[in-house]
Every structure is written in structure tokens, then in C-alpha cells.
Amino acid sequence: MSSFARPSAVFAMDPVHLPLLFPAPLMARLRETVRIDPELVVQDFTGAASTLSDAEILITGWGCPHLGADTLAAMPRLRTVLHAAGSVRSLIGEPLWSRGVTVCTAVTGNAVPVAEYTLGMILLAGKDALARRDSFRRAHAYPVLADTAATGNLGRRIGIIGASRVGRHLLELLRSFDFEILLHDPYVDAAEAAGLGAELLPIEDLLRRSDIVSLHAPDIPETRHMLDRARLALVPDGAVVINTARGALIDHAALIDELVSGRLRAVLDVTDPEPLPADSPLYTLPNVFLTPHIAGSLGNELERLGRIVVDDLERITAGLAPAHELRHRDLAHVA
Incomplete structure (x- = not known):
């Protein structure tokens, strides 16, 4: 696949998690699938309009700010959010669902x-x-x-x-x-x-x-x-x-x-x-x-979440339905 055919993606999370979520082999698979700068990890959407304007895919994780209406206005091309963590409740609001953006989460891995x-x-x-x-x-x-x-x-x-x-x-x-x-x-x-x-x-x-x-x-x-x-x-x-x-x-x-x-x-x-x-x-x-909230993914367990994101990303770019899509209607009774 040529670089021109690959969709543009951006990381949005606390960068401390990135190496554990996407160790070198996974990062290589990810970069073969989308155009993404592994050195660019957005933590604050304020003033990041130029970074986000071309993003079609947002790969989020713990530490990602809320995706509100102002943020979405800066991402006119956004069509997919892949969350490399658990619940998306605090991350995603009605404006994103209203736009019909596909949301996938690695909650099954967590x-x-x-x-x-x-x-x-x-x-x-x-x-x-x-x-x-x-x-x-x-x-x-x-x-x-x-x-x-x-x-x-x-x-x-x-x-x-x-x-x-x-x-x-x-x-x-x-x-x-x-x-x-x-x-x-x-x-x-x-x-x-x-x-x-x-x-x-x-x-x-x-x-x-x-x-x-x-x-x-x-x-x-x-x-x-x-x-x-x-x-x-x-x-x-x-x-x-x-x-x-x-x-x-x-x-x-x-x-x-x-x-x-x-x-x-x-x-x-x-x-x-x-x-x-x-x-x-x-x-x-x-x-x-x-115990201090340690039951969820820690350390090398984070790679499992990264695998889910990359697997779904490869499916989406191949024109297939993602395996871990979250539907808006499901939020009434899931984490």
C-alpha cells in the first residue's frame, strides 16, 4: 500500500503508555497501515488544530482529553476513534456519536x-x-x-x-x-x-x-x-x-x-x-x-490492548468491519 493510500492517524494519550501499548513490532504494523508520527502524541487538544486537521483516525488511550464539539470541529476528516484502553465514557460525548464516527475500544483486552x-x-x-x-x-x-x-x-x-x-x-x-x-x-x-x-x-x-x-x-x-x-x-x-x-x-x-x-x-x-x-x-x-487500581492492564499487559487496536485498524483499512466496535446504544449498560 502506498503512503498516499494510507489514512492519516494521530496518537492522543499520555505518552508514557505508548511504548508499552505499541512495542516495536506492533508499531511497525501500525505504520504500515496508516500514516502516523510516533513522536507526536497529543495530550491537549487546545491549540492543536493544525496537528489534527488532516487526521482521519485518532488512536486514544489513558490521558486523552475529552472529545468535545470544539475538538471535533478541528478534525473535519475524523471517521474512526480506536481507544487503546477500557471505558470511553469520559472520553466521548454526544457530538462525536452524532457525527457517525466509528468507535472501537480495547476493553475486551483490558x-x-x-x-x-x-x-x-x-x-x-x-x-x-x-x-x-x-x-x-x-x-x-x-x-x-x-x-x-x-x-x-x-x-x-x-x-x-x-x-x-x-x-x-x-x-x-x-x-x-x-x-x-x-x-x-x-x-x-x-x-x-x-x-x-x-x-x-x-x-x-x-x-x-x-x-x-x-x-x-x-x-x-x-x-x-x-x-x-x-x-x-x-x-x-x-x-x-x-x-x-x-x-x-x-x-x-x-x-x-x-x-x-x-x-x-x-x-x-x-x-x-x-x-x-x-x-x-x-x-x-x-x-x-x-490495592491501588492494579487489576486492569499494567506493564506488559498493555501490549494486548495495542494488538486489538492494530488488528481493528488493519480490518478497517482493508474495508472490513472492526471486531471491537462500540455502538452508541450499548453505552446504557456497558462500562
Whole structure:
């Protein structure tokens, strides 16, 4: 393909991510497909009109500013946005959808490490490994056998809230284990849930029956504080709440009260707010395992996102439909 036939593309993201998203072999494939300057990475659309005026394709990532009406006016030729990250909610508004721009996202690639992280935490929580590590450090002694009667992963009831991309990948991973899988998702029926290896339940019933509850719903107005004080009270004593989705899905004041009482345990990779204030008890409570939003793609996992973008880019320039297009109508129930 000649350079004149290749469409023009521009990177728009925090440049620190670029080498990990597109290592040399991927960057070479990308540059064979589009005309793009790897040294030019837009972080601020203000005053970048001359840079963007010829762009037909925008390759975005974490750190890309919002694509508002003024920005779009500076990109009259823009026809495709390829997002080398997860959610596009904060990135794309109505003006872009109204223009009919094709939007693709690597969110399916980002779902993989989140599901893997969650699986690891489910297995560790079932063995009570997180708490026992600390007690072992203090006591330098093995647990008394009688104290381990409630420990183990055989037949553990796992409640999954949200058959999102992460939720579905996690459900697939969970098939290999002797778990009882429960699912709540208003967009899934019983037959589809059965096909995913789960029993579909109303959220209240799921919470009552689960030993471990894992959140994988999108952050939309309908899901804000979906685990409020009343619903958290339904979760059995000693159960574990895992959140790798968005902090706003849980009423943190109510959760902290449950954790301070010692009734529940939690694994939190996301919080509300992020980061937490320095005096938050979530940093120090012994029944909380807190990580700094690391479940999503990090380090060499970013290359998976870059592969998705390049694969879709090659499909688009060959006249084929992209494999990871996001439809405007889907935003009502996806991340």
C-alpha cells in the first residue's frame, strides 16, 4: 500500500503508555497501515488544530482529553476513534456519536487481567490466605486445625454481579473449579445464565446466598451504591466483597461500618474516591485487602490492548468491519 493510500492517524494519550501499548513490532504494523508520527502524541487538544486537521483516525488511550464539539470541529476528516484502553465514557460525548464516527475500544483486552486478578483473589479469599498471612507473621505458628473448618474452596458460593466483559471472562475461568456460581444481571435471562455456568438470581437473593460477592457492573446512574447499607446487611457473616469495577458501586460509609464491625471482609482494587483520603480506615483494617487500581492492564499487559487496536485498524483499512466496535446504544449498560 502506498503512503498516499494510507489514512492519516494521530496518537492522543499520555505518552508514557505508548511504548508499552505499541512495542516495536506492533508499531511497525501500525505504520504500515496508516500514516502516523510516533513522536507526536497529543495530550491537549487546545491549540492543536493544525496537528489534527488532516487526521482521519485518532488512536486514544489513558490521558486523552475529552472529545468535545470544539475538538471535533478541528478534525473535519475524523471517521474512526480506536481507544487503546477500557471505558470511553469520559472520553466521548454526544457530538462525536452524532457525527457517525466509528468507535472501537480495547476493553475486551483490558477485561482479561481484571478477571484474572479477581479469580486469584477469590481463590485466596476462600483459603483465608490474606488474613492468615498476617496472623502467621504475628504468631509464627500454624493455625489450629479446628479454626480452619470454614476454610476452603470446595463448593464455595460465588456471586457475580454483572455479566460484563470482565464478568463473562471470570465466569469462564470459574468453570474449572468446584464452585457454585450465582449471577445477577438485568440484561441476562435464565437460559443465558445457565449457558454461562451460573444460576440467575435477583440481587437480594444472590447476596443472601454468596460466600464471596464480586462486582462487575458498569458505573452508570442506575448502579450507583447498588450495594447500599440494606443490601450489604443481607450478605452472610464472614463473607467477602470484591470490587474491581468502580468504587461508586458500593456505599463506602456503609461498607466501612460493616468492616469495622468485623462482620464482612473486602478485597478492594477500586474505591470512592480514588485515591482514598489518608485517614481512611480502609488502609489499616485487618479484614481489608486494598490495592491501588492494579487489576486492569499494567506493564506488559498493555501490549494486548495495542494488538486489538492494530488488528481493528488493519480490518478497517482493508474495508472490513472492526471486531471491537462500540455502538452508541450499548453505552446504557456497558462500562
